[in-house]
Amino acid sequence: MRFAPAAAALSLFVALTSSVGSADDRSADPRAAMLIAEGRAALAADKPSDAIDAFESAFAIDPAYTPVLLELAEAARKEGLQGKAIAYYREALARDPGNLAAISGEGEAMLEKGAVAKAQRNLAKLQSMCGNSCPETMELQRALSRDPMPRMAAESVKSGPVGNN
Numbered sequence: 001m002r003f004a005p006a007a008a009a010l011s012l013f014v015a016l017t018s019s020v021g022s023a024d025d026r027s028a029d030p031r032a033a034m035l036i037a038e039g040r041a042a043l044a045a046d047k048p049s050d051a052i053d054a055f056e057s058a059f060a061i062d063p064a065y066t067p068v069l070l071e072l073a074e075a076a077r078k079e080g081l082q083g084k085a086i087a088y089y090r091e092a093l094a095r096d097p098g099n100l101a102a103i104s105g106e107g108e109a110m111l112e113k114g115a116v117a118k119a120q121r122n123l124a125k126l127q128s129m130c131g132n133s134c135p136e137t138m139e140l141q142r143a144l145s146r147d148p149m150p151r152m153a154a155e156s157v158k159s160g161p162v163g164n165n
Contacts, residue, residue, distance in 0.1 A: 026065075028058070028067070029061055032062035035055070036068060052072065055068055055071045069089070077108070077109055082110075085105070085106075100137075104140045107123060108143045120144065
Protein backbone atom coordinates (compact mmCIF):
# COMPACT_ATOMS: atom_id res chain seq x y z
CA MET A 1 0.00 0.00 0.00
CA ARG A 2 2.90 2.36 0.65
CA PHE A 3 3.95 2.22 -2.97
CA ALA A 4 0.49 2.69 -4.52
CA PRO A 5 0.73 6.50 -4.88
CA ALA A 6 4.22 6.28 -6.36
CA ALA A 7 3.16 3.52 -8.75
CA ALA A 8 0.12 5.54 -9.84
CA ALA A 9 2.27 8.62 -10.46
CA LEU A 10 4.80 6.58 -12.40
CA SER A 11 2.13 4.95 -14.57
CA LEU A 12 0.59 8.35 -15.29
CA PHE A 13 4.00 9.72 -16.29
CA VAL A 14 4.64 6.77 -18.62
CA ALA A 15 1.20 7.12 -20.21
CA LEU A 16 1.68 10.84 -20.84
CA THR A 17 5.20 10.38 -22.18
CA SER A 18 4.15 7.65 -24.60
CA SER A 19 1.18 9.66 -25.87
CA VAL A 20 3.38 12.71 -26.53
CA GLY A 21 6.01 10.60 -28.30
CA SER A 22 3.51 9.11 -30.73
CA ALA A 23 1.76 12.38 -31.61
CA ASP A 24 3.31 12.45 -35.10
CA ASP A 25 2.27 8.86 -35.79
CA ARG A 26 -1.41 9.64 -35.57
CA SER A 27 -3.59 10.05 -38.62
CA ALA A 28 -5.00 13.37 -39.73
CA ASP A 29 -8.47 14.59 -38.90
CA PRO A 30 -10.80 13.02 -41.53
CA ARG A 31 -11.73 16.44 -42.94
CA ALA A 32 -8.07 17.38 -43.21
CA ALA A 33 -7.29 14.02 -44.83
CA MET A 34 -9.86 14.74 -47.55
CA LEU A 35 -8.27 18.13 -48.20
CA ILE A 36 -4.79 16.57 -48.28
CA ALA A 37 -6.00 14.08 -50.91
CA GLU A 38 -7.51 16.99 -52.86
CA GLY A 39 -4.19 18.85 -52.66
CA ARG A 40 -2.24 15.83 -53.87
CA ALA A 41 -4.62 15.50 -56.81
CA ALA A 42 -4.11 19.17 -57.64
CA LEU A 43 -0.33 18.70 -57.55
CA ALA A 44 -0.63 15.68 -59.83
CA ALA A 45 -2.69 17.84 -62.22
CA ASP A 46 0.08 20.47 -62.13
CA LYS A 47 -2.03 22.99 -60.23
CA PRO A 48 0.23 23.95 -57.32
CA SER A 49 -1.77 27.02 -56.28
CA ASP A 50 -4.91 24.87 -55.90
CA ALA A 51 -2.83 22.36 -53.95
CA ILE A 52 -1.56 25.09 -51.63
CA ASP A 53 -5.13 26.21 -50.96
CA ALA A 54 -6.20 22.65 -50.10
CA PHE A 55 -3.16 21.99 -47.90
CA GLU A 56 -3.55 25.31 -46.07
CA SER A 57 -7.19 24.45 -45.39
CA ALA A 58 -6.12 21.04 -44.08
CA PHE A 59 -3.52 22.71 -41.88
CA ALA A 60 -6.16 25.08 -40.51
CA ILE A 61 -8.35 22.11 -39.58
CA ASP A 62 -5.55 20.03 -38.06
CA PRO A 63 -2.54 22.24 -37.23
CA ALA A 64 -0.93 19.51 -35.11
CA TYR A 65 -0.60 17.15 -38.10
CA THR A 66 3.03 17.71 -39.13
CA PRO A 67 2.99 15.80 -42.47
CA VAL A 68 0.75 18.49 -43.99
CA LEU A 69 3.69 20.90 -43.60
CA LEU A 70 5.72 18.69 -45.94
CA GLU A 71 2.85 18.74 -48.45
CA LEU A 72 2.67 22.53 -48.20
CA ALA A 73 6.41 22.79 -48.73
CA GLU A 74 6.32 20.58 -51.82
CA ALA A 75 3.47 22.59 -53.34
CA ALA A 76 5.27 25.86 -52.57
CA ARG A 77 8.40 24.56 -54.32
CA LYS A 78 6.39 23.65 -57.41
CA GLU A 79 4.90 27.14 -57.36
CA GLY A 80 8.42 28.57 -57.30
CA LEU A 81 8.18 29.77 -53.70
CA GLN A 82 11.36 28.18 -52.33
CA GLY A 83 11.61 30.62 -49.40
CA LYS A 84 8.13 29.72 -48.25
CA ALA A 85 8.90 26.03 -48.73
CA ILE A 86 12.01 26.36 -46.56
CA ALA A 87 9.88 27.98 -43.84
CA TYR A 88 7.47 25.02 -43.93
CA TYR A 89 10.34 22.53 -43.79
CA ARG A 90 11.84 24.37 -40.83
CA GLU A 91 8.54 24.33 -38.97
CA ALA A 92 8.32 20.58 -39.56
CA LEU A 93 11.91 20.23 -38.30
CA ALA A 94 11.12 22.30 -35.21
CA ARG A 95 8.41 19.77 -34.41
CA ASP A 96 10.46 16.72 -35.40
CA PRO A 97 14.22 17.39 -35.73
CA GLY A 98 14.81 13.89 -37.10
CA ASN A 99 12.36 14.18 -40.00
CA LEU A 100 14.48 12.95 -42.92
CA ALA A 101 11.98 14.08 -45.57
CA ALA A 102 12.03 17.63 -44.18
CA ILE A 103 15.84 17.72 -44.10
CA SER A 104 16.04 16.47 -47.68
CA GLY A 105 13.28 18.75 -48.93
CA GLU A 106 14.83 21.77 -47.24
CA GLY A 107 18.15 20.91 -48.88
CA GLU A 108 16.53 20.69 -52.32
CA ALA A 109 14.71 24.00 -51.81
CA MET A 110 17.98 25.63 -50.74
CA LEU A 111 19.67 24.23 -53.82
CA GLU A 112 16.87 25.65 -55.99
CA LYS A 113 17.60 29.06 -54.44
CA GLY A 114 21.29 28.60 -55.26
CA ALA A 115 22.46 27.91 -51.69
CA VAL A 116 24.63 24.93 -52.63
CA ALA A 117 26.75 24.97 -49.46
CA LYS A 118 23.66 24.88 -47.25
CA ALA A 119 22.21 22.02 -49.29
CA GLN A 120 25.48 20.14 -48.85
CA ARG A 121 25.22 20.64 -45.07
CA ASN A 122 21.77 19.05 -45.19
CA LEU A 123 23.24 16.16 -47.17
CA ALA A 124 25.96 15.66 -44.56
CA LYS A 125 23.32 15.69 -41.84
CA LEU A 126 21.27 13.07 -43.70
CA GLN A 127 24.35 10.91 -44.24
CA SER A 128 25.16 11.01 -40.53
CA MET A 129 21.58 10.15 -39.59
CA CYS A 130 20.70 7.40 -42.04
CA GLY A 131 23.72 6.73 -44.25
CA ASN A 132 24.10 6.91 -48.02
CA SER A 133 21.46 4.34 -48.89
CA CYS A 134 18.31 5.90 -47.44
CA PRO A 135 15.93 7.39 -50.04
CA GLU A 136 16.14 10.93 -48.65
CA THR A 137 19.94 10.96 -48.87
CA MET A 138 19.90 9.54 -52.38
CA GLU A 139 17.33 12.12 -53.54
CA LEU A 140 19.34 15.06 -52.23
CA GLN A 141 22.53 13.57 -53.72
CA ARG A 142 20.80 13.36 -57.12
CA ALA A 143 19.66 16.97 -56.83
CA LEU A 144 23.17 18.11 -55.92
CA SER A 145 24.68 16.20 -58.83
CA ARG A 146 22.51 18.14 -61.28
CA ASP A 147 23.47 21.66 -62.20
CA PRO A 148 22.07 24.20 -59.75
CA MET A 149 19.35 26.44 -61.08
CA PRO A 150 20.73 29.61 -62.67
CA ARG A 151 20.51 32.75 -60.57
CA MET A 152 20.23 36.23 -61.91
CA ALA A 153 23.20 38.34 -60.94
CA ALA A 154 22.53 41.82 -59.63
CA GLU A 155 24.82 43.29 -62.29
CA SER A 156 22.63 41.93 -65.08
CA VAL A 157 19.71 44.11 -64.00
CA LYS A 158 19.71 47.50 -65.67
CA SER A 159 19.42 50.43 -63.41
CA GLY A 160 17.67 53.55 -64.52
CA PRO A 161 14.17 54.71 -65.32
CA VAL A 162 11.73 52.18 -66.70
CA GLY A 163 10.73 52.78 -70.30
CA ASN A 164 13.82 54.78 -71.36
CA ASN A 165 15.57 52.52 -73.85
